Amino acid sequence: MQVTETLNEGLKRGYSITVTAAELDAKVNDKLVEAQPEVEMKGFRKGKVPMALLKKQFGQRLLGESMQEVIDGAMNKHFEDSGDKPAMQPKVEMQNGEEWKEGDDVNVEISYEALPVIPEVDLKSISLEKLVVKADDAEVEEALGNLAETAQDFKARRKGSKAKDGDQVVMDFVGVVDGEAFEGGSAEDFPLVLGSNQFIPGFEEQLVGVKVEEVKDCTVTFPEEYQAEHLAGKEAVFTCTIKEVKEPVAAEINDELATKFGAEDLDGLKGQISERLEAEYGGAARAVMKRALLDQLDKLVSFDLPPSLVEAEAGQIAHQLWHDENPDVQDHNHDTIEPTEEHTSLAERRVRLGLLLAELGQKAEVEVTDAEMSQAIMNQARQYPGQERQFFEFVQQNAQMQQQMRAPIFEDKVVDYVFELATVADKEVSKDDLEKAIEALDEE
Template sequence: MKVNDKKNEGIDREYEITIPSNDIDAKITSKLNEVGKQVKIPGFRPGKVPMGLLKKRFGASVRSEILETTLQESTQKLFEERNLKPATQPKIDLISFEDGNDLEFSVSLQLIPEIELTDMSSFKVEKLISNVSDNDVEDATKKMAENNKKSVPLTNRKTTKDGDLVVIDFVGFKDDKEFEGGKAEDYKLELGSGSFIPGFEEQLVGIKVGSKKDIKVTFPDNYENDDLKGQDALFKINLKSIESLQVPKVDEEFSKSIGFESLKDLKDAVKNQINKDYEYLSRMKIKREMLDFLAENNKFDVPSSMVDEQFDLIWKNIIQAKESNSLEEKDAKMSDEDLEKHYKSIAERRVKLGLILSDVGDKNNLSIGPEELSQAISREASRFPGQEQHVMEYYKSNPQALEQVRAPLLEDKVIDFLLESSEVTEKSVSSKELKELTGATEVDGPVPV
């Protein structure tokens, strides 16, 4: 194998490789001999088929197979001999592959860049510490009570108003025909909740129990059912009763109704969860500032091939969001050109940070052990009660899904490693200051119920 260097600029490499025709012919002949031992051709015993006949019948397919394997093997040999670490799949172009002549092809690639990490001792960050107050716990338990409202029949009023829970039968029609999924009986709907399509709930305000009413609506353009997107529809409604939603008192009875032994157990669980939330917000702030520091203070060539791949993944999501009219408001206001430029820069940042963190992990032998991975999968499985075993088996049999669990674990381990060399100071703040400084709009103490 002869290798001719054609390009060596930064992380870009290009080579022209020549494989002698004798080597190619020998591989083809060897493969045809293998075929001859297995193939059955009338008039010939296995292994006795003339080479000329084998070439006539199988020469083209064998030649293509030898070409493919030779390109792969030669490229891999090039990487090993030159100690090359490709950033993405190399581009291989065939130059010449004629009978009796040498095989010539080119290999173009970008390399994983060499990274010299900036001095992390110059990274200074504040770790925000916020103690959970009694008010925090009280606010969280009140929200839990709000989420567990109880409905009771309303007897002192017969006309609906916003906020009522109404019990209705309804049938939906499009072009005077019932459509699938548009019918229900004894359906409970909270007026003003926004859980139905726009205009539906508003037309149920101010009508009396026992009334029947036709409601005309238009389905949104981004409605999930393609047959109903943007379509006009009519719903025939029968208002059967009104119920009042009452927020339960946070007491012993309420605590037991949602699975706790006592009010104290509920408050302890809520306090513990809020504390975890506060710690998470504090850590996310530290992580965000560290990633900004790493991106700004480490200079190296970022492989454009990796950026292009990352951008393509992002852009597919943007296109899907556009088609479903679910693009974020700030993105919807941007031109396609500005939007593409914006997400290109995000793609480059992601690739750059990924390379830095991976390099730190490799150089310092940081990895995720089987036990750590198993614990993470168990935590994920616990989110699906009754299906834990199925979830565990899914991850064990799906390498790509397993990597999605492993990657953030390794990222956190690298972040912790880098923090050991950084200057971290603690600062006590109120819960309000914590939310403001971390950009959190609110922090619930979500206890699963």
């Protein structure tokens, strides 16, 4: 086998590989010898089929396998000897493919872009600020008020008051279709919050304005796709007897409210709220510090970038931004989106930082555990209620999807590793200052 370099320009590489007919023939013979003891053929005992007959019977099929194995072996040996790592799948072309016949040498051209050598970075020289926001009493009280609203109660309105949207009416009702009451169409002392869309569309709106002891007929039409087929698309009249009209009131902020949210008492609930707020602030502050870290790393390193990676990333950026600006277009049946210089510049930054973080993570032996992947899959599966299991199985069977989910976890673990080595100084700021810093990230 002969391997000749044909291109070495920047990160671009090209090689010509010639596999002689004799090498291929020897490979085929080796496979036949290996298989011969197990081959059975009419007229011969097991393992006693002559080589010439085996070659006639199986030679053509083994020739293709042998050709692929020899070329793959040559490529693997080249990457092992050279230390090159291809940025993307190498392009392999058989030069004499159309004219090739058994007994000819095989000429193959291989081209690829090598990943660059990543320079060393002194991570201990990096200095960062960590924004720290403490949850003050006003914020805790505001959060308490919001919780009280979610745990709202209802109290009776003044006698004679009309029900408003958001009020709760307690009523008896009987539903009739085609002059007859139907199963499941009646109830007593039923509490209904107007505007909750708990009933058939158009029903609750007709109860706005009712008063205690009033009898109100509500006429509605069941949806065509209603689950009970015998009612689908039919008109119904519900005779409602209003027994109570109640207005919403926020729950009192006390120990009883605290127990509803799993705390022992009000002070315990305030402590939980304070911890949750500061955890949210901490997550936002981490995003700000991560951006500052990436900005520093981007200035600290410089190396050649594989054009194919930059081109692919720029295309993805342009495509995503186009869909962000055209949210009505759900599919990809549109004209090709050509990346701009701005897209390419952003792509270069992302590729550079991606390669650097990958190198740092590899050297630090950072790994994404099975438990971390499972947690990430479960978190995303919750976005598909009722289909969690199907989503989980889809990810397990899709290597590309697994890589897409693993990549951000790996990146965050590498970032945390760098944070540990860098010099990080806490800086206490206000909530407003933190919000401005987060807004600035979106503007960049």
